[in-house]
Structure formats: structure tokens, C-alpha cells
Amino acid sequence: MSDDKKLTTRAEDFSAWYNELVLRSELADYSPVKGSMVIRPNGYGIWERMQRALDDMFKESGHVNAYFPLFIPQSFIAKEAKHVEGFAPELAIVTHGGGKELEEPLVVRPTSETIIYHMYAKWVQSYRDLPILINQWANVVRWEMRTRLFLRTLEFLWQEGHTAHATHDEAEAEALTILGIYRKFAEEWMAMPVLTGLKSDSERFAGALRTYCIEAMMQDRKALQAGTSHNLGQNFAKAFDLKFQTEKGEEAFAWNTSWGVSTRLVGGLVMTHGDDNGLVTPPKLAPIEIVIVPIWKTNDERPAMVEAAMKLKAELTGWTGRGASDKLRVHVDDREGIRSGAKYYEWELRGIPLRLELGPKDLEKGSVFSARRDTRAKAPIPRDGVAEAVARLLDTIQADMFAAAKARREAASIRGVTSYDQFKEIMAGDGGFVYAGWNGDPAVEARVKEETKATIRVIPVEEFRSATAPAKCLVTGEPAKYEVVWAKAY
RNA sequence: CGGGGCGUAGCUUAGCCCGGUAGAGCGCCUGCUUCGGGAGCAGGAGGUCGCAGGUUCAAAUCCUGUCGCCCCGACCA
Known part of the structure; x- marks a missing residue:
């Protein structure tokens, strides 16, 4: 460790x-x-x-x-x-x-x-x-x-x-x-x-x-x-x-x-x-959506648990609730000699959206144990109707990831900036998307880039504009021609 | 192209200042014990020290050159 x-x-x-x-x-x-x-x-x-x-x-x-x-x-x-x-x-x-x-x-x-x-x-x-x-x-x-x-x-x-x-x-x-x-x-x-x-x-x-x-x-x-x-x-x-x-x-x-x-x-x-544990892939783009990790305590238990995992996989991949051409994409990690903990870390690094653990206790209880990659939340899922429940969970993960990303963006979006000094402070500090007025002059853009490394990323369509349009150009104070979004870019 | 850093086993690196048989951790292979959050023990394989010159009895180590890579900037999907 x-x-x-x-x-x-x-x-x-x-x-x-x-x-x-x-x-x-x-x-x-x-x-x-x-x-x-x-x-x-x-x-x-x-x-x-x-x-x-x-x-x-x-x-x-x-x-x-x-x-x-x-x-x-x-x-x-x-x-x-x-x-x-x-x-x-x-x-x-x-x-x-x-x-x-x-x-x-x-x-x-x-x-x-x-x-x-x-x-x-x-x-x-x-x-x-x-x-x-x-x-x-x-x-x-x-x-x-x-x-x-x-x-x-x-x-x-x-x-x-x-x-x-x-x-x-x-x-x-x-x-x-x-x-x-x-x-x-x-x-x-x-x-x-x-x-x-x-x-x-x-x-x-x-x-x-x-x-x-x-x-x-x-x-x-x-x-x-x-x-x-x-x-x-x-x-x-x-x-x-x-x-x-x-x-x-x-x-x-x-x-x-x-x-x-x-x-x-x-x-x-x-x-x-991505987070500090590795990649987080949205389910719809994940080549593998679900990894099943069978768990065994002794070698005697292993064949039964691998078999149970394979059965679970077959049930998941055989489910057609998403349509015949959109099967659940499932992998079983039945490698020997690697502890389950090590497997968890590996699949988390790779960003697999959902992990299902299947051990003797789960078999007994008639459930599988799930761990979401995005929130890392864990919960048992009843074995009966598992495919549908898992598919729903993947949809939830997809939606939650979008909501979380959007919340991050909004938290780092600063509207109504009217002073160039304040703008410079923002760009020298944490940065973010700054919404501000622009007089439409390329020279202004060039100057801001020179002084702050920020550029106009987009002149947004109406949907993304502020409720009240900025009246003045951030830099010159002249009447604003557009509301634009400034940021440092890759 | 400017600035910085680095080239030693598959990976991360110690050793370099002060020259003297190249070491560790991870990973890999074998075996045993393990196994619900990064296993333990034992054994084992793996290196022309980026490359080319030079100095020296002797170079990973000193000198010269060269090549490459990474990071930061200017340029860009």
C-alpha cells in the first residue's frame, strides 16, 4: 500500500x-x-x-x-x-x-x-x-x-x-x-x-x-x-x-x-x-459497463462462485430490455491469485461505471453487491430482476454524471463581470468561464490574451446568455456588441 | 524556438559531488499459505548504466559532443 x-x-x-x-x-x-x-x-x-x-x-x-x-x-x-x-x-x-x-x-x-x-x-x-x-x-x-x-x-x-x-x-x-x-x-x-x-x-x-x-x-x-x-x-x-x-x-x-x-x-x-482514483467513463461510452468480481474464501469455493458469476453475466447479457442491438456490456474478472481489493482498484482506475461483487454471502441472501464508479456508492441489489435494476442504475449514473459536470461548470462560471481589473484577478487566480460584454474589436481580444492568456471561447447562442445582457465592453467600457465567454483554453 | 528537468532491468529509481565487482521497491516467473478494498513467505529470471568520443591501470560516476523524452511558455482540433 x-x-x-x-x-x-x-x-x-x-x-x-x-x-x-x-x-x-x-x-x-x-x-x-x-x-x-x-x-x-x-x-x-x-x-x-x-x-x-x-x-x-x-x-x-x-x-x-x-x-x-x-x-x-x-x-x-x-x-x-x-x-x-x-x-x-x-x-x-x-x-x-x-x-x-x-x-x-x-x-x-x-x-x-x-x-x-x-x-x-x-x-x-x-x-x-x-x-x-x-x-x-x-x-x-x-x-x-x-x-x-x-x-x-x-x-x-x-x-x-x-x-x-x-x-x-x-x-x-x-x-x-x-x-x-x-x-x-x-x-x-x-x-x-x-x-x-x-x-x-x-x-x-x-x-x-x-x-x-x-x-x-x-x-x-x-x-x-x-x-x-x-x-x-x-x-x-x-x-x-x-x-x-x-x-x-x-x-x-x-x-x-x-x-x-x-x-x-x-x-x-x-x-x-475523471477523479483521483482514475477514469470515470459515462456508461453509454464504456466498452465495458459492468465488471463482475466473483469472491471466494477458499479454493473449494472458487468454482461455484465463478459459475455463479458466469450465470449472472449470461442473465445480464441476455436481457433485451434496452433492445436487441444494445445488450449490456459485461466482463467477469475471475483471475486467480489477485485479491479482490486489487481488482477493485484496477477497475476503478479504468473507469468501469459499475462493479458487481458476488460472494457466498450474496448468494445466500439472493443479492449482488453493487459499487458505482461515479459516486463510489455501494448497495445490494436483489438477484431477481437484476438486469433491469442494473440497466436503470446505469441510466442514473449517466444522468448523474451529466448533472455533476454541469454543476461544476456553473460553479466555475462568473457572470456580470464589468471591471477589467476583476477579470484579471479571476484569470490570475482560479479562472473559469467569465461572461462579459465585448465591443467586437479584435484588438481588444488580442490585448486580453496578451495580458491574461484568456481568449473568447464562444459568443454564446441565446440560451446560454445572461438574463440581462452586459451593456458595456469589459475592457474599453464602450457599448457591448456581444456577450462573450472568456476563458483560458487547452 | 526559449526556459526547466530527466535518460541506470518492463516501471519507479539509488549510486554520480568524492572513479574501484550495478543495488532497491514495484511488476514478472515457480511453490506454499492467503483471498468481502492494493496479501505474506521462500526461491528465481531480467542490465552493453541513451549514444559516440576522450581522460585514466580502471568510467554509470570526470570531460567533450550528440540523440531522445517529459514539463513550463509562444502557436494550435
């Missing part, structure tokens, strides 16, 4: 806590290439469930999947002025292939707008060819200077949707539809509350007209951009000659959107829900 078995606590050093948790719960490991990482089965399992949930929502809303190549001609990136400006510094470029220098270097995609709209231009002639609603699951490479497991790595996995529409309004509606999907996913699957709204000009995607985002708060009161949805206007259509003939026979450029979320979400999940 030495201290090296315990994680560094969040209060001691949040950053060290995060790194230790990711490594020790085997979500990921450092790879031999600086800044890139291996996503291990525990982490990939969560990503797979994220993918499935999102993919279902994309398909339900009329999108289809496709795959575009990893390599993009270097000249493509340069075709949209803002885009090249934004991405040039972080490109990985292939100059040689097959032992020869290439005539034109190939960029390893940092994002796929350019190659995709190049292809769309070939595919679209008429308004009848629109809209195109394509998503792809892919890896991208951005040569970041400072990396962090899941949050920022040289290569990461994501989905990127790219759509083309006949009108601005259609594209705008699409961008907002996706924003809604991202929000729903964050809240209902990740149990992670998010603010939705618009990015300021300086935080906007390189080449976009408008960038919408979902913005989450981590337990250290810093913000995490969890997903973005861009209305690209006609910027890329013009750069790639993506034109079509309208109903009236006129030639027009298409309107595009692009949107993405990445494996960064796994990091967001860790920092939203």
Missing part, C-alpha cells in the same frame, strides 16, 4: 494527474515519434463507441461516408488564401517517393477541404447534384510544437464532414444541424455539458465565413474546444471552381460547410469526469 500506487491528485497537479491517468489506465502510450501516440485498446474502445454514436446520427440526418486520400498536392493548400495562411506552419510534406524526388511535393492532409472540393467540382454540374452530404473518418497530421496525449498530437483521428449546397441559407442550416448533433452527442453520450455559439474572428477556421463550436469546461476550469462546424461560404467553391447551373440556367458557386470532432474528445472525457 505504498504511495506510488496512487495517482497524483488533481489538486496537486492537474496536468500530472491527466498524464498518469491516461498512461496507467492504458488509454494511450507515447510512441517512438515525438508528439505522436498509440491509442491502446481501452482508449480505442471508447473512441469506437463515440464513432458509432456519431456515425448513426450523421446517417440519420442524411449523410453518407466516403474516403479521400491522405496525400494532397501542395498547390491545393495554397488555393485558398486564408487556408494556406492558417495551415502552412503545421504541414508535414512528402518530398520523396520510390527513391526519387517528387515533381510536386505532397502534403499529408491537415484537413481535407481542398482535395474534397476539388473532387466535388468534378462531380457537380447542376443544382440537381446538390446537396452533397459526405463525411469521412480519417487521420490527419498537424505538426504542432507542443503536444499532449489526446488533446494535441501530431496525428489524430477524427471525422470531417464536407457538404456542398445551392444556397447560403441551406449551408447555414447544415452547419447548425451539425452543431446540434455535436451538442446532443456531448450531453447525452459523453455526459459533458457544452456551450454552443459562434467563434470570434480570430478563432475562426482558416477559410471559413463563420465557425460554430461546442465548448466544454474541464475540471481545472479551463476550456476545451470540443467540436467545430464551419459555414465556409463560397470561399472554397471559388478557389476550386465548384460551380453549378441553377434552375434558371445561371452559373453559381456552391456553398460549403465542414465540421469535425476528434479523438481529443477522449481527453475531454477524462478531464470532465
Whole structure:
């Protein structure tokens, strides 16, 4: 029972806590290439469930999947002025292939707008060819200077949707539809509350007209951009000659959107829900929802207890109360030679939402003993009707995790800040989401960033705005154009 | 790219100042006893001390160079 078995606590050093948790719960490991990482089965399992949930929502809303190549001609990136400006510094470029220098270097995609709209231009002639609603699951490479497991790595996995529409309004509606999907996913699957709204000009995607985002708060009161949805206007259509003939026979450029979320979400999940004992996974995203630990005192007892555990597992996985395609995900830990206490710690580190203990006493009493990961509350559950009770408990855990995360965010949200001095004090101290007025001037934003490291995370949609709108700009005292949310960000 | 730290067994590290047979804890393997919150005992496997030079009778230790990684900052999903 030495201290090296315990994680560094969040209060001691949040950053060290995060790194230790990711490594020790085997979500990921450092790879031999600086800044890139291996996503291990525990982490990939969560990503797979994220993918499935999102993919279902994309398909339900009329999108289809496709795959575009990893390599993009270097000249493509340069075709949209803002885009090249934004991405040039972080490109990985292939100059040689097959032992020869290439005539034109190939960029390893940092994002796929350019190659995709190049292809769309070939595919679209008429308004009848629109809209195109394509998503792809892919890896991208951005040569970041400072990396962090899941949050920022040289290569990461994501989905990127790219759509083309006949009108601005259609594209705008699409961008907002996706924003809604991202929000729903964050809240209902990740149990992670998010603010939705618009990015300021300086935080906007390189080449976009408008960038919408979902913005989450981590337990250290810093913000995490969890997903973005861009209305690209006609910027890329013009750069790639993506034109079509309208109903009236006129030639027009298409309107595009692009949107993405990445494996960064796994990091967001860790920092939203994790505690000093390790990961806490929301049940809906947990590859294993329930771990059964059979308990025995002597070797004589072992076969009977393992058998009872297997029977319990069969009953749980055979239950169809959640629908035939959504069985309870159950694992039995019947390893010998490891004490049950050690198993508890291990499964808690890994964030399994619910543990069921089954020992001779429980058999006798006709119950199983449950331990929630989120609250660590323990209670017996009657063996009769156990599947339904457990499923209900998992729903409760999912809902409670969301409520707890939301309560944390609200506790760290400060509204009605009108003095810049007070703002600086907050940012120098605990930080948090500060709601305040802004005159809309990028220079003000730049100054605040310089002086406090805080940036405008989001210009929130009405739902998240304060009851009374701030009248004045936090910094200049001029009339406020928007209420914005300031925070330090990952 | 600036600042800081670190490279010794799978992991965490002691030893380095002051050169002289490389040690511990965890983990791993075997056996016995254990088993309702991180087990105990006994035995065992595992190391070109990041790499390359140099100094020396002798280098993990001193010197020079080099590579890598982590953390903090500037830049970013």
C-alpha cells in the first residue's frame, strides 16, 4: 500500500494527474515519434463507441461516408488564401517517393477541404447534384510544437464532414444541424455539458465565413474546444471552381460547410469526469459497463462462485430490455491469485461505471453487491430482476454524471463581470468561464490574451446568455456588441 | 524556438559531488499459505548504466559532443 500506487491528485497537479491517468489506465502510450501516440485498446474502445454514436446520427440526418486520400498536392493548400495562411506552419510534406524526388511535393492532409472540393467540382454540374452530404473518418497530421496525449498530437483521428449546397441559407442550416448533433452527442453520450455559439474572428477556421463550436469546461476550469462546424461560404467553391447551373440556367458557386470532432474528445472525457482514483467513463461510452468480481474464501469455493458469476453475466447479457442491438456490456474478472481489493482498484482506475461483487454471502441472501464508479456508492441489489435494476442504475449514473459536470461548470462560471481589473484577478487566480460584454474589436481580444492568456471561447447562442445582457465592453467600457465567454483554453 | 528537468532491468529509481565487482521497491516467473478494498513467505529470471568520443591501470560516476523524452511558455482540433 505504498504511495506510488496512487495517482497524483488533481489538486496537486492537474496536468500530472491527466498524464498518469491516461498512461496507467492504458488509454494511450507515447510512441517512438515525438508528439505522436498509440491509442491502446481501452482508449480505442471508447473512441469506437463515440464513432458509432456519431456515425448513426450523421446517417440519420442524411449523410453518407466516403474516403479521400491522405496525400494532397501542395498547390491545393495554397488555393485558398486564408487556408494556406492558417495551415502552412503545421504541414508535414512528402518530398520523396520510390527513391526519387517528387515533381510536386505532397502534403499529408491537415484537413481535407481542398482535395474534397476539388473532387466535388468534378462531380457537380447542376443544382440537381446538390446537396452533397459526405463525411469521412480519417487521420490527419498537424505538426504542432507542443503536444499532449489526446488533446494535441501530431496525428489524430477524427471525422470531417464536407457538404456542398445551392444556397447560403441551406449551408447555414447544415452547419447548425451539425452543431446540434455535436451538442446532443456531448450531453447525452459523453455526459459533458457544452456551450454552443459562434467563434470570434480570430478563432475562426482558416477559410471559413463563420465557425460554430461546442465548448466544454474541464475540471481545472479551463476550456476545451470540443467540436467545430464551419459555414465556409463560397470561399472554397471559388478557389476550386465548384460551380453549378441553377434552375434558371445561371452559373453559381456552391456553398460549403465542414465540421469535425476528434479523438481529443477522449481527453475531454477524462478531464470532465475523471477523479483521483482514475477514469470515470459515462456508461453509454464504456466498452465495458459492468465488471463482475466473483469472491471466494477458499479454493473449494472458487468454482461455484465463478459459475455463479458466469450465470449472472449470461442473465445480464441476455436481457433485451434496452433492445436487441444494445445488450449490456459485461466482463467477469475471475483471475486467480489477485485479491479482490486489487481488482477493485484496477477497475476503478479504468473507469468501469459499475462493479458487481458476488460472494457466498450474496448468494445466500439472493443479492449482488453493487459499487458505482461515479459516486463510489455501494448497495445490494436483489438477484431477481437484476438486469433491469442494473440497466436503470446505469441510466442514473449517466444522468448523474451529466448533472455533476454541469454543476461544476456553473460553479466555475462568473457572470456580470464589468471591471477589467476583476477579470484579471479571476484569470490570475482560479479562472473559469467569465461572461462579459465585448465591443467586437479584435484588438481588444488580442490585448486580453496578451495580458491574461484568456481568449473568447464562444459568443454564446441565446440560451446560454445572461438574463440581462452586459451593456458595456469589459475592457474599453464602450457599448457591448456581444456577450462573450472568456476563458483560458487547452 | 526559449526556459526547466530527466535518460541506470518492463516501471519507479539509488549510486554520480568524492572513479574501484550495478543495488532497491514495484511488476514478472515457480511453490506454499492467503483471498468481502492494493496479501505474506521462500526461491528465481531480467542490465552493453541513451549514444559516440576522450581522460585514466580502471568510467554509470570526470570531460567533450550528440540523440531522445517529459514539463513550463509562444502557436494550435
